[in-house]
Each structure stands twice: as C-alpha cells, then as structure tokens.
C-alpha cells in the first residue's frame with residue numbers, strides 16, 4: 086500500500102473515533118439527566134417514562150459504538166487485505182470483461198451484507214425486543230431479507246452492467262451519461278417505490294371512511310391538496326414505533342399513516358401530523374431533497390471518473406485498476422468525507438422540519454402539534470435530553486424539546 090492509501094485507512098479509523106466520541110458524549114449526557122424530567126414535559130412524561138427513554142437511548146447508542154468500530158475495521162480490512170484476494174478469486178472463475186467486474190461487486194456486497202446481518206438481528210430481537218418495540222418474527226425477518234436481496238439484485242445487476250459497458254464505450258464522458266441515467270432512475274423510484282416496492286413489504290390500505298378520513302380530507306382541501314392517496318400501513322407487523330410520511334411525486338403522491346400512529350393519537354394530533362407533512366410539500370422540501378441528491382451523485386460520479394481514468398487510485402492500495410475494484414474501493418474510501426458532511430446535510434434537514442412544524446402551527450395551531458410531538462417522543466422512548474453536539478451531527482429532526490420550545494415561542 087502507498088502513502089495515500091495508508092492515509093485514507095487512517096482517516097477511516099479517525100472518523101470512526103469521532104463517531105465513538107460523539108456517541109460517548111450522548112451516553113454521558115442522557116445518563117446525567119436520567120433522574121429529572123425536563124420542566125416543559127413534567128406534566129405529560131412521568132419519571133418512569135423518562136428513565137426508560139434514557140435506558141433505551143443508552144442501549145441503542147452503545148450498540149451504535151460497537152457498529153461504528155466494526156464498520157471501520159471492516160472497511161480497512163477490505164482495503165488493506167481482502168479486496169485483492171477476493172478479486173483473484175473472482176478472476177479465477179470469470180473471463181476478463183464486464184461480467185468479472187459485476188461479479189466482483191456482487192461478491193463484495195454480499196459478503197458485507199452477511200457480516201452486517203448479526204447486527205440487524207440483534208437490533209430487532211434483542212434491543213427492540215427488550216424495550217417492547219419488536220413485532221418481527223424470525224420468519225418475517227428472513228423473508229424481508231430475502232425480498233430486499235432479490236430486489237437489490239434485480240436493480241443493481243443491470244445497472245452495473247450498463248455502467249461498466251458505458252465506461253468502456255465512452256471512456257471520457259461515460260460518467261455524465263451515468264449521472265443522467267442515475268437521476269432518471271431516482272425520479273422513477275419516487276413513483277415505483279410507493280406503488281410497487283413498499284407494498285412488497287407492507288400492506289397499504291386506503292384509509293376507511295369515517296371521522297378520521299373526513300377530517301383529513303377537509304384538511305387536505307384547506308391546504309389545496311388533492312384528497313386522494315391517504316393510506317394506512319400495517320407497521321404494527323414489524324414494530325410498535327409510530328410514524329407518518331409522505332412519498333412520491335405527482336400522481337404517485339401518497340400520505341402514509343402507520344397504523345401504530347392512528348391507534349395512539351387523538352384526531353387533533355393526527356391532523357397536526359398531516360399538516361406537518363403537507364408543510365414539507367408546500368415548502369418544496371421533496372424537490373430540495375432530489376436536488377441535493379443530484380449534487381451528491383454528480384460529485385460521486387466525477388470522483389469515479391477520476392479514480393478510474395487516472396489509474397492512481399487503486400494503485401494506492403496495491404489493487405488492479407478494474408472498474409469493479411474502483412467502485413468498491415471508492416465506496417469504502419469516501420466514508421470519512423461523508424461522515425464529516427453529515428452535520429451539513431442533517432442541518433438542512435432540521436431546518437426543513439422547523440418549517441414544516443411552523444406550517445402545521447399556522448394551519449391547526451400549536452397545541453395539537455406540541456401534544457403530538459410529546460406523545461411521539463414518549464411512545465418511541467426518544468430521549469428528551471440528547472447531547473447537543475451529537476444531535477447537531479446526526480439528527481435529521483431537531484430534538485423534540487427544541488421543536489416544542491420553537492412552537493411555544495412562535496405567534
């Protein structure tokens with residue numbers, strides 16, 4: 086391995102060190118506030134709830150530390166030791182050419198996936214189980230795994246063939262075409278995901294006629310939305326965590342409520358949650374997210390182009406310059422950069438959440454939104470006292486106490 090390769094491995098380890106440090110801060114902060122419910126929530130959240138939320142957060146974060154260290158060690162092991170023999174193995178059974186590169190990427194991905202499998206298993210059947218959230222059975226777990234593996238293969242194998250073929254045919258401009266094709270696929274996914282893929286895993290039933298539905302439809306109309314596409318998802322088959330989300334664009338637009346959410350919240354609270362989701366649409370957050378991923382993808386494809394055409398990159402790790410190796414090695418090497426960019430991206434996302442909260446406040450008033458957020462936090466055992474730096478780095482949503490304070494101070 087050459088010096089730049091060694092420095093990249095060092096950066097991966099340092100980045101994981103930063104991840105461990107931030108998680109330790111989180112554990113310390115949550116543990117320190119375990120015995121006192123923040124004043125704003127003293128009426129709705131009991132000390133017992135608060136303690137349980139602290140214990141859950143600490144258990145999850147500890148698990149996160151183990152995962153962070155494992156991932157970094159695995160990445161370095163791949164770059165320094167395993168990619169070369171894996172490539173030799175694949176080269177032994179395939180002719181030089183497109184298929185060899187594709188098989189290599191698939192082998193790498195599969196091995197990585199199976200090494201991560203014990204973590205997902207532990208997460209569902211030990212951690213979530215212990216705190217009463219898990220509803221997965223080993224059978225559903227295995228079925229989900231098999232389905233997502235088959236689905237990934239169905240999309241990734243043709244995509245890899247196409248990309249590597251393009252790379253051969255147009256060595257200088259392939260990455261621009263690949264980027265355009267990737268964005269096309271991303272846009273197609275916003276339609277395909279809610280209508281085809283998500284229903285392979287969960288059941289989506291149109292919301293049944295009744296009080297809830299008519300209230301939601303009235304709200305949609307008030308905000309100028311078509312009243313089609315209200316769905317209930319059987320999230321309770323996997324976990325008791327409650328949520329709601331918006332998916333798709335144009336005609337495929339859907340508003341999905343988890344059945345677990347509808348069970349627990351009052352009508353006013355559900356309205357405020359829908360109003361929040363509508364706020365994301367009103368402020369164009371979905372378009373912003375797509376634009377953001379277009380920029381990220383552009384940089385990634387440019388980096389791939391550079392890494393492949395210069396030929397230096399794989400040389401840093403003493404690896405052959407096969408497109409499959411370039412792709413896998415670059416995916417591993419970009420981790421520290423992606424980690425450092427996290428606060429920037431999650432900061433943008435948190436800003437969008439404030440805007441959506443504010444929209445909900447204007448439409449249904451602040452009290453139902455505050456009540457909904459409080460109940461969600463309590464039921465999901467989210468900590469009311471996260472470490473500010475940890476939250477700044479990783480939270481896609483602002484901590485609930487901050488959101489509630491913001492709502493209280495507004496208007």
Ligand SMILES: [Zn+2]
Pocket residue numbers: 361362365438441
């Ligand atoms: Zn939101």
